[in-house]
Amino acid sequence: MKEIKKELIEEIENIVGKGNIRTDNLENTLYSYDASMSRAMPYGIIHFTDINQISPVVKILYKNGIPFSPRAAGTNLSGGTINLKGGFIFNLARLDKIHQIDTLNKVAVVEPGVINLKLQEELAKFGFFYAPDPASQKVSTIGGNIAENAGGPQCLKYGVTSDNLIKIEVVLPDGTEEEFSINDKGFEIMSIFPQSEGTLGIIKKAWLKILPIPHFTKTISANFDSIDNAINRVTEIISNGIIPKTLEAIDRLSIEAAQKDVGLKIPENVQAILIIEIDSEDENDIEKEKNKIMEILKDKTIEVKIAKDEKERELLWKLRKEAYPALARISPNVLVEDGAVPRPKLTEVLKEVKEILSSYKLKAGIVFHAGDGNIHPNIIFDERDLEETKRVRKAGHEILKACINAG
Ligand SMILES: Cc1cc2nc3c(=O)[nH]c(=O)nc-3n(C[C@H](O)[C@H](O)[C@H](O)COP(=O)(O)OP(=O)(O)OC[C@H]3O[C@@H](n4cnc5c(N)ncnc54)[C@H](O)[C@@H]3O)c2cc1C
CATH class of the missing domain: 3.30.43.10 (Uridine Diphospho-n-acetylenolpyruvylglucosamine Reductase, domain 2)
Structure with a gap:
């Protein structure tokens, strides 16, 4: 240089x-x-x-x-x-002003360093939410989320970041300022800028779609004897025409890492937990969806719980949300791999992922945004062990190759 x-x-x-x-x-x-x-x-x-x-x-x-x-x-x-x-x-983390929350036009105007969860908390005061909710939302920012086109549990129903973006004000690599909007004619810049990882320019301000929080939400947590069983139920739920707000699965290693921190003791025969959340403006609709889901889960689970109130809902979610931090606490390093495959291929890819991990003598807690086929093997290792780190790199590469091969 x-x-x-x-x-x-x-x-x-x-x-x-x-x-x-x-x-x-x-x-x-x-x-x-x-x-x-x-x-x-x-x-x-x-x-x-x-x-x-x-x-x-x-x-x-x-x-x-x-x-x-x-x-x-x-x-x-x-x-x-x-x-x-x-x-x-x-x-850019200090550029964290929320300029406007306009509930009438359903838009929030923010600077790039606003933390995703902070925005959600501010919106909740007005009965609104912003759909993209990456698992990193406690710390990751709107600018980073846009540049990575981040998704999250509730994106199955509400779309990823680019589906929830109206306009961006940017600084191009030569310093010129530009504005791009979903209403622009010509090249669809708004479909490539989000996900360009900062290479096309710097997001200075963003206009985000915000939505009213639906009046009715139901959270169901189902314990399974195998991860395959859990994933097959995901396919069944969606093929029955139900699009839940979230369909999240976690495996046994993630459960083991997180349960102590959450103050739970999950029986050893539980190999996977699926968290299903549905929401609606209509009480009858949500009741019908819940009944259909319960019918699909019948005789296929070890246990099913439905949260009675917000406190119980938070408890059901806590285990899923603690999965990554808990792994990070039990091991010096965690490599979060992030692959997406067609949903029907999830069990097949999972088998391959397990074989790869075992061939490299590695362990990973696996969490899924199962509804959209997104798989996160979180490989635990110690970076100070150079030989182990080499194996992690190779395994990570092979896992992503397996995801690509699956389509
Ligand atoms: C534990 C964990 C869980 C995760 N869960 C998810 C998940 O559920 N879904 C998901 O999609 N991702 C997830 N991620 C990945 C990551 O959190 C997201 O990519 C997030 O959007 C990055 O935000 P950030 O603020 O950390 O950005 P950074 O990491 O700081 O930056 C990300 C990219 O954006 C660029 N950038 C940053 N700010 C701007 C800006 N203002 N203008 C232009 N470019 C910019 C950077 O150059 C970089 O290329 C996870 C990561 C971890 C570690």
Whole structure:
């Protein structure tokens, strides 16, 4: 990479403020990794505190041919915030203003660093929600969610990020500012910008679709003797014309990791838990759907529970939500793999995933957004063991290849 002159640093510092451009080793190390297995030291970090600082800084770096990458919470699994060519990392996490919640037009206007869960909490005060709810929502940001086109449990019914986006204001790689909207004619930029992982430009502001929280919700938790049994019920539920809000499955290792933290003791014969949530504006409709689901589950489960109130609902969800943090607590490192396969192929791919893990002598807790065929093998390992880390990389690669081969 080109030498970076002191004058250039000063020019940027004049825009972002003193202390907001850092090139010291400690700061660079903190930003040298994300949730993937990639690592690389950047030249420096630029912390933004105002969305209007982005364009002038990009213009300077572009003119001088210096690479840069946007970064928010760093939870991406694809090395998207790792600068292999050095250059600067833009920390956008402090751009966290919610500009507007407009319940009449069902839109929220936010800056990119707003944390997904924080937005949900603010919307809930008005009886609204934002559909994309990645499992990382406690820390991941709207900017990162858009750039990765994130999905989550309730996206089965309500769509992924790009389905819930109205307009974005962006800074292009040369520093020019542009606005793209779903109403634009011509090229469908709005279908490629979300998921471009920061390579097409930096999202400065976003207009998001928000929805009223349906009046009726039912949460069902079903314990199964095998993960295959759980997945087959998912297929049956959907083929009966029911599109639940969520259809989430977790395997035995994830249950074992999480149950202690949640204060539960799940019997050993329970190999998988399926959490099914349905919602509706109509009480009769939801009752009918619930009855149909109970009929499908009849004689196929070890136990079925229906949450009686919000407290019980939260308890049923807690085990699923604790699955990843609990694995991270029992092991120094967790590699979250993320593959999507056609739903009917889930059991077949799962068998292959288990064979791959066993051939590399590795363990993984497996969680599924089962409704849309999304499988997350969370491989536990110790990065300090270089030989084990090598096996994890190889296994991760083979798992994703198996998902691709499944279509
Ligand atoms: C435990 C765990 C669970 C997860 N669960 C899910 C899940 O359920 N569903 C799912 O889809 N993903 C999931 N992920 C992946 C990850 O959380 C998502 O990709 C998330 O959207 C990333 O948000 P972030 O704020 O961490 O972004 P970062 O990781 O900081 O950035 C992600 C990408 O976006 C770019 N970027 C960041 N901000 C901007 C911006 N303002 N403009 C343009 N580009 C930008 C970055 O350059 C990078 O390429 C999970 C990850 C972990 C570790």
